Amino acid sequence: MWLMRQAGRYLPEYRELRAKAKSFLDFCYTPAMAAEVTLQPIRRFHFDAAILFSDILVVPDAMGQTVSFESGEGPRLDPIETPESVARLGAFEIGKLTPVFETIDRVKSELPVDVAFIGFCGAPWTVASYMIAGKGTPDQAPARLFAFRHPEAFQQLIDRLVDASVDYLLAQIAAGVEVVQIFDSWAGVLPANEFEAWCARPIARMVARLKEKSPQTPVIAFVRGADAQLPALTRKLHADGYGLDTALDPKWAVAETADNACLQGNLDPLALLAGGGALDREVDSVLDAFKGRPHIFNLGHGILPQTPIENVERLVARVRRG
């Protein structure tokens, strides 16, 4: 059991440290701080896994794109509007991410041996969608439009992100993470052909390369909005685990995927925010749906900043009770 965004604003100890950083990216790039917030939820809740504290947008940052986070508004990037700006993107300077690897090293030395350590990156489509729009949008229309108008330049961008993301995850593994998760948070906005081209195929290429270079490292694919495509994805990606988002019916996912496919998820973050009897019922229903299957208990998306800590305690106790 672990929770997506388990380190974050719902924790007072996170907010306290966050207030001391100049910016969110500085926070991510200061190993003492990033390591501390990675460990905070482990100390408080004894989850079975810690997830590296960082962000998926450090990859475009290391490609020379300007990235910042406006408080309360989310990420801002200098948007990629033309094929020429894809060609002009810099090389992936992995050296810029040295503080991330130092964070991993620090966490590793303090993490209890029975707690797994998860590294991560964004999937090429999700990262590209922010690089093109320059910010979060409700439907990633700018990136979808760019891909229809400039398929070759878009393919180049995806290819560059496949290469950079694989190198980045391998460097995280070399620094000490034991599992990696690939977040395709925006896969759900893609029509079928685009889903295949920009989500499934690039992730499959990433998994194949990771398996070639680091066969011992489990890979979890979180393809949010995969919906009816989930069973096909489990046959195409060759990942070790599949994260289910909140909208997926876990009983259906269990019935439609191979018996040995490890599934992760998928409590509604709003049930955790609500707490009480509703939370208990939803936790039981998730546990029941995955019974008899390799299952990693998690939310269907990130924990919400307004979530009361006692609700997280209640969830942990109930999942442990089984």
Ligand SMILES: Cc1c2[nH]c(c1CCC(=O)O)Cc1[nH]c(c(CCC(=O)O)c1C)Cc1[nH]c(c(CCC(=O)O)c1C)Cc1[nH]c(c(C)c1CCC(=O)O)C2
């Ligand atoms: C799309 C995406 C991003 N980042 C990420 C995704 C994929 C997962 C998802 O869909 O949520 C991944 C991510 N971002 C963060 C983590 C940390 C590890 C964890 O505890 O799960 C992880 C795994 C920290 C963060 N990343 C961000 C915060 C909040 C910033 C703050 O503390 O000021 C945290 C804790 C900022 C961020 N970063 C991003 C956005 C859209 C935002 C703003 C939204 C928000 O404020 O919640 C991009």
